[in-house]
Amino acid sequence: MDDRNHPPGKLKILEVDPWLGSYEQDLILRMKHYREMKRSLLGDDSQFKDFANGHQYFGFHPTDHGWVYREWAPAADALFLMGDFNGWNRNSHPLTAREAGVWEIFLEGRETLCHECRVKVHVVSKGTARDRIPLYIRRVVQDTETHDFCGQIWHPPESFHWTDSDFQLLPHRPPFIYECHIGMAQEEGKISSYREFEEIILPRVKTMGYNTIQLMAVMQHPYYASFGYHVSNYFAVSSWFGTPEDLKSLVNTAHQMGIAVLMDIVHSHAVKNIAEGINQFDGTVHQFFHEGERGNHSAWDSKLFNYGKHEVIHFLLSGIKFWLEEYHFDGFRFDGVTSMIYHDHGLGTAFDSYDKYFSANTDLEALTYLQFANELTKELRPDALSIAEDMSGMPGMCLPIETGGIGFDYRLSMGMPDFWVKTLEKPDENWQMGQMVHELSTSRPQEKRIAYVESHDQALVGDKTMIFRMADKEMYAHMRRGSQNLEVERAVALHKMARLITISLGSEGYLTFMGNEFGHPEWIDFPREGNGWSFQHCRRLWSLADNPALRYRDLYHFDQAMLQLMQTANLMGGSPLTLMVDEERKVIAYRSNSHVFLFNFHPTVSWEHLEIPLHDTGDYQVVLDSDEERFGGQGRISHEVVHSTYSLRLNPVYSGIAIYLPCRTGMVLGKNE
Structure with missing residues (x-):
C-alpha cells in the first residue's frame, strides 16, 4: 500500500x-x-518485499568460489563457525565483525560445506560462550545418540522442480479448510511424514471436498508435544516429518489437486530454550525479545518478541517472504493474534465493550507489525490468504489497512466452538435458539469469518471432542450401525446439525480439524513422559471412517455431502434471512439465496405441517437432510415431495410452506427453477 x-x-x-x-x-x-x-x-x-530479505543475506550462501556465512549478533564479542567440515573446532574459523552487529566469514572452495553436513556457531558474549544453531539455518536435525539439535546445510545437487506455476487462489472461492498435523495424520503409532501425508491424506482431502489445507507445526520445534507452537528455528522446516524437499513435494502435489496450502505461522512467541532456539543468541534477551516480565508469556512459558524493534520486524517479515517463495505456501493462519495485541494477552479479559480494544492494554507495536505482515503478503501474492486467530474481535481486524484496518482476509471465529461447549453443558430443552442464531451469524461490519464447531484446540488432552463430550464411553460399544443407545443417537444427530447450522449462517469460510468431521473419538495426547511416550492418542483412526458397519462413516458421508452442497449452490457468506426462531418448538429457519435451512433441535417432538414463512413464492424440495439413511438417520423425510408456497393460515400476509420437521433434524430445501 x-x-x-x-x-x-x-x-x-x-x-x-x-x-x-x-x-x-x-x-x-x-x-x-x-x-x-x-x-x-x-x-x-520502497516496498516491504524489497525490505524483507534477511534470509537472502544472512545464513549460508554458496558463491562461485566457496561459501559465505553471516549472522546478526550485535552484543556478541566473537563468533566461530564449527561443524563436520572442521572437526567441530570451536576456534579455527572466526567470523569477522562488520557494521550494525553483522558477523561474516568466507569459506574458500564449494566443497568446504557439503549438502547435509552439520554446523553450529560458537558465540562468545560478556563472559559466556555457547554453541548455538545459526539463526537463518534452513534445516535442524537431532542427533540420535546425544539427542542434541544442530544445524544442517541443505543444498541438494539439484533444486526441486515445481510444476504448480498455474495454481492460484480464485478471489471468490470460499476456503473450506482441513486443519492438519502431519505427524499424527496416520493410523500407525509413529510420527508420520510429509511424504505419507502427500500420498495418503491429500487424496482423502480432495475426496471429502475440502479445497484448502492448513498445516500445523511446519516450523522447527524441539519438543514434538508442543504441537508446533514452541518454535525454535524460524527458517527451518520441521525435521520431525522429513526434509525440505518432502514438504515442497507435498505443496506441489496439493496444488496439482487444486488444493491451497496455508501455513500455521507462529510469530506470537518463541520457545525460551537457549540451546535450540533464538533466545539470547548474542548473549542478551533484548536481541529479539522484551526484557523482564513483558518478555515472558506466563501461560505459555515462552518468550515474547519486541515488535517495535526494526531488526525484529526485519527477521519476522523475512520469514513470511521465505515461506511464501521457497515453499509456495498460499498464505498463513497467524497464531496467537490476541496474545500479541494486548499486553495482558487477553488472559481473563471479557471483551464486552469497545473500551477494551482501545486502552493502555493494547499493544500498538504488535498491531503495526501485523499490518506490515499482511501488506508484505499481498505484495508478494495478491491472491494469498491471511487468517487471524483472534478471540477478542478487535474492530478492523479484517478491513484493508488503508481504511484503518489491520489487513487480514479472515478472522477465525473462536467464539463458535466456545458457544457449542457451553451449550452442551445445558440440558437440551434449555438450549436458546435465538442465542444460537446470534452467536453463529454475528460479525463485525465487513468482516469475513472462518466458521467452525471444533478445531484441534477442543480435542486436546484435558478436553473432549464434541461427539465424545456427548457420547463419552458409550462410543466404545455403540458406534456400530444397528446398535441402540440413546446417548450415541443424540450425539450423532447433534454432531450433524451443529456442523450444518455453523457452516450455513453467513460465514465466508469453514474449518475442521482432521478426523473431527467423522467424529473421531477421544482426545489428542502427544507422546510424553506422563503417558509413557505413547502414540495411542496421537494418530488418526481413518479405518473408523472407512468401515461401512460403523456410524463414523455416516458422519463422514454427511460432512462430504454438506460441503458439496455449500460449494455447488454457492451458499457461503452473505446475510441469511431469518424466517423463524421458535424457542418453545426449538425450531430455527432461514433462507440463503434460493435455499431454505430448517432445524428442529427439540429432543423428542417432531412437528407435523409446520408452517414456515418464506417471503417468497415457488416450489421447494428437500435436497439434503441429516436424517437420511445414508447418514445413519431414520429416513423420515421424503425428497420427492414438492412443497408449494401458499398464503399461510396463521398469517395470510406471508407466503410459505407447510412441512414435516422431525426432532433433532436439519434439512435444506432448494427452489425448483
Missing part, C-alpha cells in the same frame, strides 16, 4: 463501523504509528 495516496484524515473504518466514532483519535494514532514506522523502515519509495 502506498500511503502517499492515503493522507491522514477521516478513516473509512469509521464509516464501516459507526460505533467506532468515539475512538477516532485511537484509530488515527494507530495509522500514524503505522505510517511513521513504515517510513522509518523503508523510506518513502
Whole structure:
C-alpha cells in the first residue's frame, strides 16, 4: 500500500463501523504509528518485499568460489563457525565483525560445506560462550545418540522442480479448510511424514471436498508435544516429518489437486530454550525479545518478541517472504493474534465493550507489525490468504489497512466452538435458539469469518471432542450401525446439525480439524513422559471412517455431502434471512439465496405441517437432510415431495410452506427453477 495516496484524515473504518466514532483519535494514532514506522523502515519509495530479505543475506550462501556465512549478533564479542567440515573446532574459523552487529566469514572452495553436513556457531558474549544453531539455518536435525539439535546445510545437487506455476487462489472461492498435523495424520503409532501425508491424506482431502489445507507445526520445534507452537528455528522446516524437499513435494502435489496450502505461522512467541532456539543468541534477551516480565508469556512459558524493534520486524517479515517463495505456501493462519495485541494477552479479559480494544492494554507495536505482515503478503501474492486467530474481535481486524484496518482476509471465529461447549453443558430443552442464531451469524461490519464447531484446540488432552463430550464411553460399544443407545443417537444427530447450522449462517469460510468431521473419538495426547511416550492418542483412526458397519462413516458421508452442497449452490457468506426462531418448538429457519435451512433441535417432538414463512413464492424440495439413511438417520423425510408456497393460515400476509420437521433434524430445501 502506498500511503502517499492515503493522507491522514477521516478513516473509512469509521464509516464501516459507526460505533467506532468515539475512538477516532485511537484509530488515527494507530495509522500514524503505522505510517511513521513504515517510513522509518523503508523510506518513502520502497516496498516491504524489497525490505524483507534477511534470509537472502544472512545464513549460508554458496558463491562461485566457496561459501559465505553471516549472522546478526550485535552484543556478541566473537563468533566461530564449527561443524563436520572442521572437526567441530570451536576456534579455527572466526567470523569477522562488520557494521550494525553483522558477523561474516568466507569459506574458500564449494566443497568446504557439503549438502547435509552439520554446523553450529560458537558465540562468545560478556563472559559466556555457547554453541548455538545459526539463526537463518534452513534445516535442524537431532542427533540420535546425544539427542542434541544442530544445524544442517541443505543444498541438494539439484533444486526441486515445481510444476504448480498455474495454481492460484480464485478471489471468490470460499476456503473450506482441513486443519492438519502431519505427524499424527496416520493410523500407525509413529510420527508420520510429509511424504505419507502427500500420498495418503491429500487424496482423502480432495475426496471429502475440502479445497484448502492448513498445516500445523511446519516450523522447527524441539519438543514434538508442543504441537508446533514452541518454535525454535524460524527458517527451518520441521525435521520431525522429513526434509525440505518432502514438504515442497507435498505443496506441489496439493496444488496439482487444486488444493491451497496455508501455513500455521507462529510469530506470537518463541520457545525460551537457549540451546535450540533464538533466545539470547548474542548473549542478551533484548536481541529479539522484551526484557523482564513483558518478555515472558506466563501461560505459555515462552518468550515474547519486541515488535517495535526494526531488526525484529526485519527477521519476522523475512520469514513470511521465505515461506511464501521457497515453499509456495498460499498464505498463513497467524497464531496467537490476541496474545500479541494486548499486553495482558487477553488472559481473563471479557471483551464486552469497545473500551477494551482501545486502552493502555493494547499493544500498538504488535498491531503495526501485523499490518506490515499482511501488506508484505499481498505484495508478494495478491491472491494469498491471511487468517487471524483472534478471540477478542478487535474492530478492523479484517478491513484493508488503508481504511484503518489491520489487513487480514479472515478472522477465525473462536467464539463458535466456545458457544457449542457451553451449550452442551445445558440440558437440551434449555438450549436458546435465538442465542444460537446470534452467536453463529454475528460479525463485525465487513468482516469475513472462518466458521467452525471444533478445531484441534477442543480435542486436546484435558478436553473432549464434541461427539465424545456427548457420547463419552458409550462410543466404545455403540458406534456400530444397528446398535441402540440413546446417548450415541443424540450425539450423532447433534454432531450433524451443529456442523450444518455453523457452516450455513453467513460465514465466508469453514474449518475442521482432521478426523473431527467423522467424529473421531477421544482426545489428542502427544507422546510424553506422563503417558509413557505413547502414540495411542496421537494418530488418526481413518479405518473408523472407512468401515461401512460403523456410524463414523455416516458422519463422514454427511460432512462430504454438506460441503458439496455449500460449494455447488454457492451458499457461503452473505446475510441469511431469518424466517423463524421458535424457542418453545426449538425450531430455527432461514433462507440463503434460493435455499431454505430448517432445524428442529427439540429432543423428542417432531412437528407435523409446520408452517414456515418464506417471503417468497415457488416450489421447494428437500435436497439434503441429516436424517437420511445414508447418514445413519431414520429416513423420515421424503425428497420427492414438492412443497408449494401458499398464503399461510396463521398469517395470510406471508407466503410459505407447510412441512414435516422431525426432532433433532436439519434439512435444506432448494427452489425448483
